[in-house]
Amino acid sequence: MPNQRWVRLSTEKATSTLHILGTELCLDICGAAPSAATTFDIWATLGLNFSVDRNTEESNLSFYAPRWELDKTVKVTVTMDAPSIEADEEKIRISYYKENSKIPVAKAILHITCVEISLDADINRSGMVTRRGKQKSQWTWGPDGRGAVLLVNCDRDTPGAEKEDNKDTELKSDLDRKDMSCMILTAHGPNEVFQNHQLILHISEVEDDKVGVFYSQGEMEKKHYKHVLGSGKLSYKVERDLDQVESVFYVEGLKFPDIDFSGLLAFHASLLESTNKEIPQAPIFTDTLVFRVAPWVMTPNTLQPISVYVCSVDGNDDFVAEVRKLASKARCKFIICPPEENRMDRWIQDEMEFGYTQAPHKTFPVVFDSPRNRGLKDFPFKKVLGPDFGYVQRDLPPEISPSSLDSFGNLEVSPPVKVRGKEYPLGRILIGTYFPGNFNRNMSKIVQDFLHAQVVQSPIELHSDWLLVGHVDEFLSFVPAPDQKGFRLLLASPSACFKLLKEKEEQGHGAAKMFEGIEFPEGKAHSITEIIADRSLRNWNEYCQKCIDWNRNILKRELDLTEKDIIDIPQLFSPDSQKSSAVAYFPDMVNMVVLGKYLGIPKPFGPIIDGQCCLEKEVRHLLEPLGLSCIFIDDYSTYHLLRGDVHCGTNVRRKPFSFKWWNMSP
């Protein structure tokens, strides 16, 4: 239904009004009618289209057709097809009649000027502004959805700038402008209309801290940009030159969606009538355009890797060299975070998560900086943030200390899934939280709220607090697969490990030892027979298996997985020194880095049987049929003994999905 504007008539004097192209004028036929009048007729100039709509029965009007009975149900609407060249170009006349009279008792004359006012953006998501779009105040999801997209301009295009591009009110470069969405205000009509009408662009208080709008002034080379809305500026009187039809604005987002912000932002272009200097302006028309701020999107292991990050710390040269080799096989860029930047903190998985943000006109990676803040605290902001590389963080209030569950080894994402008819084409986020009864750490609400608010990768809560470190990457990973759903879920499995060891014992290899050739801590059982006989280790692992199975049930339900989609990777856990939570007994094989078909797996140092580690052999046997290449990396002394493995010590930036987030239905 087009927007309707009701306009009063006068039988005293001819009046004038504006008609806004694409809307309808409704004439107040009855309001102006003299009390004696019972019927009316209409005459109009050719440029006007008018229609008469009434609910009551057609009455018997014999004199001059068409003439209509005056009553409140009659509705006269007027439209025009193009902006007027001159003011008051068209005219409509309503003549009122007494019963049975040929001579009108009064006439109301209305002059009409048509103007076009339209606030437009890329509502068709084509990368270009859609002119004269309809239903711009609605934003809809899905392949048939409509509505423009705004990026949070959280990169830093200007070398040497102190902060992200959206932390100031300047538009400094073309690179910066290209991160913004173009918004065009069309105001087309006779110049004199815009002399006694004011055009304003405005937002409400809600939008104020979430957007920045720049007005593009001047021609080509001499173009400059003025900050006109946001950060305290709620309205902008549009300066329009004579005959100027379009005003071009650039819009940037300041904030990602969050618990108190759906991501929708409304911009309004309004026309105000200034009849008289002594009287305030009255609103005539508002055009509303809604943008959605693009969410931050995570990338699962099944997406192509672009670059691999690792920290260089005292004594981990061999590890760095092995990861470098792996990265080179997978044709990834290899990035070392040097000691002065990591300050002895090797857990680069935990400090940040790579994702991206996307609009039809522009996509760039965005690093999410965790509230963990240990040695690597400054690395994401100082070294990752840059031109076309955005940055977002969620820090805790100073009185709250982050827990280990706030580290981003505890933040993963599944490949795309379909769950009982509902599509998750960007996968679902997986986070580890606590289960009441035992412990009480949790991923901070501020981080969880942010993840939920992105909407497109609906998070699933797993139970990770049974682990000393408490990260989901300690018991699960995803690898690409050529068949079925395109991936397998790998789960650490004490049961599978005991089953394997028992088979080996039955085959006469009970004396084969774990940890051959490395210095292992005192007290660890190490022959297969000893491990199997260790009742307390068995009990402990049964408990761990139950915790993993609890998560397995959640994952099966929430990702709609069957047993065929899951591979159990042999793994044992042991209690920590407090005997209250679990740590990996040998390097945690699911804590791997996945680079396309190349898997960098913590070398488990399992019992050597027939010259081969039986754990490695089993894992190869499970994964190689999927076309995957297992590369075992020794992280024993440099990572494993410090309570993490290969995944914890690496980070990977991946290609964005080819699927566009706005094409889904969350």
Next chain:
Amino acid sequence: MPNQRWVRLSTEKATSTLHILGTELCLDICGAAPSAATTFDIWATLGLNFSVDRNTEESNLSFYAPRWELDKTVKVTVTMDAPSIEADEEKIRISYYKENSKIPVAKAILHITCVEISLDADINRSGMVTRRGKQKSQWTWGPDGRGAVLLVNCDRDTPGAEKEDNKDTELKSDLDRKDMSCMILTAHGPNEVFQNHQLILHISEVEDDKVGVFYSQGEMEKKHYKHVLGSGKLSYKVERDLDQVESVFYVEGLKFPDIDFSGLLAFHASLLESTNKEIPQAPIFTDTLVFRVAPWVMTPNTLQPISVYVCSVDGNDDFVAEVRKLASKARCKFIICPPEENRMDRWIQDEMEFGYTQAPHKTFPVVFDSPRNRGLKDFPFKKVLGPDFGYVQRDLPPEISPSSLDSFGNLEVSPPVKVRGKEYPLGRILIGTYFPGNFNRNMSKIVQDFLHAQVVQSPIELHSDWLLVGHVDEFLSFVPAPDQKGFRLLLASPSACFKLLKEKEEQGHGAAKMFEGIEFPEGKAHSITEIIADRSLRNWNEYCQKCIDWNRNILKRELDLTEKDIIDIPQLFSPDSQKSSAVAYFPDMVNMVVLGKYLGIPKPFGPIIDGQCCLEKEVRHLLEPLGLSCIFIDDYSTYHLLRGDVHCGTNVRRKPFSFKWWNMSP
């Protein structure tokens, strides 16, 4: 789909597990299978139901039917029909076979105990707890919807208590308990199961500041209530007596929905397995129950009035007496707010808004205290809050001063409407906000956010800032009507007023004067002819009419009204002393109090023609055909000259809708 739990088998030793009534156990057939085995069969005691589901083709098994091929697609599920009497009552045995062998190569035996664990509330909205409800973690709207309702326990049942009942962690009286929702935890099964399993009731951090849960202990007379969840308590270990099947809890809401709170609250009952004192507990099962906190609901003029409030201030005895008479006609309770409580503030409409909150088991009125905070500041809390009379407020941070738009004369609600297919059975809230360009006052975001978050009366923003006081009740009201939509929208209309005056002038009454018999301020034109001739007054009123018409267009669109649903009430406005915004030129007739069919209308003091005020006559002519009774009340010197009229000086509590809010689809 019932909840599934995956359980591991062992061929080494018989194992035990719990089955939760209403769920399914999935057996890990393949995980326990010896590597040589290729087929399996199943034997089970009679109390077990099992089913075998496989995706692959039935294979040619000639020995003993039924026997199944071992592969990952096979799925064996087990259920039971009732809680077990004794532990390990039922048993299932899986026998594994090598190819072509009659003798099993291994057997896995699993003992199963069935227990019932169910957390229930009134999910059918009948006023009683629904036992063994399904899909309790979903909350759905509409007549076919399901899900329990929680009240914000914001009344004060205990005489002399300092604060609302939900501001402490005590349940003091039966009256208090009746405001809470009952929640029953059923735990049915052999006692020994509950000796090595822990039952806990828990909430997440999100719920912590939004609920209070009390555990009902002891029998009948000796009953007492212990605060077990909320306000820092996230989990409660349920103490279960021998053979105790049900534990009864009472739940209160602490907060109404708001921008960061949808109103949904989840409660979980979990069973944890404690195998061994040295090993932490592992989760086995969680039942989740979701409540929605009942919204605060406003009551339109079309609902039956219960009580009328008015302030007694210096010199307004006549006004109070007239309102008392009106209330008595309408059979309403009449409540005077005395001078010591109003502290010279007569604008009782502005300080508070009456509404209610409702659950299937209980409904009570709730006063919403505005952030306006003038003389009447303490009245709602001190005098309205009480037994079964709730209280909610939204105060601004101390650094922000409320504007006149924060007064609740600027907060109204329409009668029920249907708008292009969408039903609003509780009407829609109307608030006045600013229009950029002229002024910059607004209703505070904190109040707007609260109103939007109630969800059931989707607010409409009107433009009220063109008025000096800036309230929507200065230009609109709703009255009941026997026909059409059941109501009419009354709009103040300068056009209608000039039209009327002009007719009177044409009829020879140009000399008739306004304000006869009262002292009027200097400079006001007062004969009909003078008023019509006052060009600047005409211009000003044309501006005001445009502002009202702007709102008329919004109201027509957002409430789906036609011209037949609207009555124009003659009214003039004049500029304030700054000539920047509008005030009523004579007592503002739409600013009326509506008590059923009795309307208390500000006496306009219009020109007397044939012994009758022509404005009163016109209004009677417009409204009396609807069966309404117009009672004109003189508020000239005591209210009108102070910039308000009858509606501003009164407040009305009304009966709740008979329509239940949960039956709508917002």
